[in-house]
Amino acid sequence: MKTAAGTIKQATWSMTMSDFKELTKVRLAVSVVFSSIAGYFLGAYQVDFVSILLLAFGGYCMVGASNAYNQIIEKDLDALMQRTKNRPLPAGRVTRKNALVIAIVLTILGVVSLYFLNPKTALFGAISIFLYTSLYTPLKTKTPLSVFVGAIPGAIPFMLGWVAATNDFGIEPGTLFMIQFFWQFPHFWALGWMLDEDYKKGGFKMLPTGKKDTGTALQIILYTIWMIVISIMPAFGFTGRLELSVIAAIIIFLMGVVMLIFAFKLYEKRDNISARKLMLASVSYITLMQIVFVIDKFI
Incomplete structure (x- = not known):
């Protein structure tokens, strides 16, 4: 018992x-x-x-x-x-x-x-x-x-x-904010693309055009580009104490390009499989990008 x-x-x-x-x-x-x-x-x-x-x-x-x-x-x-x-x-x-x-x-x-x-x-x-x-x-x-x-x-x-x-709040945390801010659009729109049918059952409007179309895919590409640009800005000396070496900037840029390729694939195929690959690539990007920033500071 x-x-x-x-x-x-x-x-x-x-x-x-x-x-x-x-x-x-x-x-x-x-x-x-x-x-x-x-x-x-x-x-x-x-x-x-x-x-x-x-x-x-x-x-x-x-x-x-x-x-x-x-x-x-x-x-x-x-x-x-x-x-x-x-x-x-x-x-x-x-x-x-x-x-x-x-x-x-x-x-x-x-x-x-x-x-x-x-x-x-x-x-x-x-x-x-x-x-x-x-x-x-x-x-x-x-x-x-x-x-x-x-x-x-x-x-x-x-x-x-x-x-x-x-x-303190200044250009450095502001830059970190902008990196993660722009990253969220391709990430969540890819997720929204995958789950669009389910989201509609709950009445959620998650895609920018309301549809899984080229308009949504194009916006994903544009926001991914902005994310890449802001992610490597610290390498150009515009962001105070938040700095990035040339090598680290190249690594982050290349990781961003990989994510951008998945975004273009979604634009080309407009299917859930491509959206899932982009979503997973975005998760990898944000994690690895932050690791690269931290390692670059201490090396």
Whole structure:
């Protein structure tokens, strides 16, 4: 009997953790934390591991809170879509009330943790939650411009790390913000292309033209080009302390060209397979680009 009870308890705890991870979108949250830490390393004069822990914890809490609020608001719409109908809220495993408590607790923990770093970091974190929850989420069913609005909180993490390290906002974190801002358009439009039919079930308008057409594909190409240009700007001495060696700039440029090739392939074929390849290329690009920036600083 004790063994059976222990097994049930363990299974319940596992399910609870699974739902928490899904409610906070753990993979997305971890990628955001990675961006923040990369920004911290770029800005830091001296690396402080307590600060990194505060940034990682606070960053996860802020992203987790944003995702929880998002799922509370979109519970009924999530139930209509194949990819989201088994999330904790539409599936009935977590109530809106409990999800709201989790979101509020995460918000408080996140703001407090980031405030211990400095008030500016906490402010940007709070702005990120507000924009994601109050503007981006409701706009998704109203206009494709929601992607533009959502790109603002989505671009904050890379910048946030620099602000956490320096307690300063200038050209350097502004450049980091712009890199991740322009990156989001090809990334999310590729994702939107893949999931367009499912998104339409929930009434979401994610593609710039509203269709999987050459207009959308062309905009993906243009934003990818802007992303590449801004990513290598630090090599030309325009961005203060944020610098990039010629070799690092060439590596980042070539990685961007690879992503651009996938964007052209999508323009040519206009199919879900090409969109998926572009989406995966974009994930690789943002991660490797940040790693190259950090390694270049310390070598």
